[in-house]
C-alpha cells in the first residue's frame with residue numbers, strides 16, 4: 001500500500017498526492033529494508049520519524065560513524081544492503097569512513113545522506129552545511145547517485161540496491177537534497193515509479209573450463225591447503241563449502257571472519273598450524289579470500305621456499321593475479337563456484353598424501369598443547385591468556401552468540417585463542433584493522449540476528465565507539481562488553497622521556513569503564529581475576545542485560561602492535 005501523503009483540491013477534480021518523504025519510505029519498504037541506522041537532524045529528522053511510524057526500525061546512534069559500521073555489518077550478516085542515514089556535510093563525513101570500510105571489506109551498504117540546496121552548494125554561496133557530497137563520496141564507494149526529482153526516487157533506490165549487492169558487494173552513496181523530501185507528485189504516478197528490485201545479486205556461474213582447471217591443479221597437489229575468507233562466509237553457502245572441504249580432505253585455514261564457517265575444532269582445521277601450512281603447501285586454493293597484506297601478498301618469508309600454485313575463487317575477475325600469478329582462476333559467486341566444484345569432483349576424490357596430513361596434525365596438536373596451560377592460569381591482575389581462556393569456554397558453551405572483537409593484543413590473541421563453532425559468529429576489524437567498529441557491530445548484530453553478543457575490546461579500541469553504550473542501554477540489547485583494560489594502547493607502561501605529559505600510548509591508570517554502563521542503567525562489573533570474569537560474563541549472557549565488564553589486565557602484558565609489530569617503520573637514527 002502506498003503511504004499517500006495528502007489529498008488536495010485540484011481544479012476540477014480531487015487529486016491524491018504523495019511526496020518525497022513517503023516515496024522514499026515506500027521504496028525502502030517495497031525492497032524489504034527493515035532497519036535504518038542513523039543520527040537525526042536537518043534535513044532528515046522528519047523522514048526518520050515517518051519511517052519509524054511506518055514500521056521501519058529506525059535506530060538512533062550517538063555518532064554517524066557507529067551507525068555506519070552497524071549498517072555495514074548488517075549488510076555482511078544478511079546479504080542485503082545495510083542502510084545508514086545521516087544529515088548533510090559533517091554527518092555525511094562521519095558516515096563516510098564506514099562507507100569506505102564497507103567497500104574495502106565487500107559489505108553491501110547504502111549511506112543515505114540529506115544534502116543542502118544544490119543551487120547554493122554549486123555556486124558555493126555558503127549554505128547551511130554546504131558540501132558537494134556526491135563528488136566527495138564517489139572515490140570511496142562502489143557507486144554514488146543523487147536523486148533530484150520525486151519521480152526518480154524508485155529508480156534511484158533500485159540502482160543503489162543493485163550496486164551494493166551485485167557482483168562484489170560494497171558501499172553505495174545516495175544523495176537526497178533537502179528539497180526532494182517535500183516534492184509533491186500524483187500518488188498513482190508515484191506508486192508506479194517505484195521499483196522492486198528483482199534478483200538483486202544474480203548468480204554468477206563459473207565457466208566449466210575454469211572448474212576443470214581448478215580441480216586438475218588441486219588433484220595434482222602433494223600438500224594442498226584451502227584458505228577460507230570472509231567472502232566465503234558472506235556467501236551463506238555453508239553446507240556446500242563444508243562438503244567441498246571435507247571431500248577434498250585438504251587442511252583449511254580460516255581468515256579471521258571465516259572462523260566457524262567450518263568449526264575451528266574440525267579435524268581438517270589448520271588454524272593452529274598457520275605458519276607451517278603457509279610455508280609448506282604446494283597448492284593453495286583461496287575461497288573468497290584476497291592475497292592482501294593479511295596473507296602477506298602471497299609471497300615472501302611467510303610463504304617459504306616451496307614453489308606454490310594458487311587457485312582462486314572470487315566473484316571479481318580483477319582480483320586474479322593481483323599479487324601473484326593465479327594458475328587457476330575461478331570467477332563466479334562463491335555458492336555457484338563451490339557447488340560446481342563439488343559436482344565435478346565426482347564420487348572418488350583421492351585423499352591428500354598422508355604424510356602431509358600427519359605433518360599438519362602434529363604441528364597443530366603441539367601448538368594447542370603448548371597453549372593449554374597458559375589459558376588456565378588464574379593470575380590477578382589477569383594476563384591476556386588467563387582472561388581469554390575463560391572466554392573461550394564461554395563461547396564454546398554458547399556457540400550461537402556473536403563475538404565482536406577489536407584491539408591490538410586483544411584482537412590478535414583473542415582470534416587465536418577463542419574457537420568459533422558456527423558460521424558468521426565472529427565479526428572484527430576486517431581488512432583495514434580499523435578501531436571503532438565495536439559498539440556499532442554489536443548493536444547491529446543484536447538487532448539483525450536476535451542473538452546475544454559478546455564484545456571483546458581493547459581499552460583503546462572501545463574508546464572509539466564507547467558512547468554507544470547509551471544506545472545499547474536505550475534499546476535494551478543483549479550485549480556484554482568486556483574491556484581488556486591494560487591502561488593503554490598495546491601496553492600501559494610507556495613513559496614520556498621528555499616532559500610532563502603522559503606517554504602517547506597510555507591512558508588514565510586504573511580507569512573504571514564499568515561505571516560508564518552504570519550511568520545509563522546497564523550492569524557494570526570490575527573483574528580482576530579470570531574467575532570473576534567468568535562469573536560476570538556468564539551472568540550477562542544469561543540475563544541478556546546490557547553489561548560492561550572492566551577486565552583488569554596487567555599493563556605490561558601486551559606487545560607493540562600485537563602480532564603486526566613488524567609493520568612499524570623504524571627510524572634510521574639510533575635511539576637516544
Ligand SMILES: Cc1ncc(C[n+]2csc(CCOP(=O)(O)OP(=O)(O)O)c2C)c(N)n1
Pocket residue numbers: 406407408409410411433434435436457458459460461462484486488489490491558562
Ligand atoms: C581508526 C584507527 N585508528 C588508529 C588505529 C591504530 N591502532 C591499532 S590498534 C590500536 C589500539 C590498541 O590498543 P587496545 O585496543 O587497548 O588493545 P591492546 O593491544 O592494548 O590489547 C590503535 C589505536 C587503528 N587501527 N584504527
Ligand SMILES: [Mg+2]
Pocket residue numbers: 458459460484485486487488489490491
Ligand atoms: Mg589496551
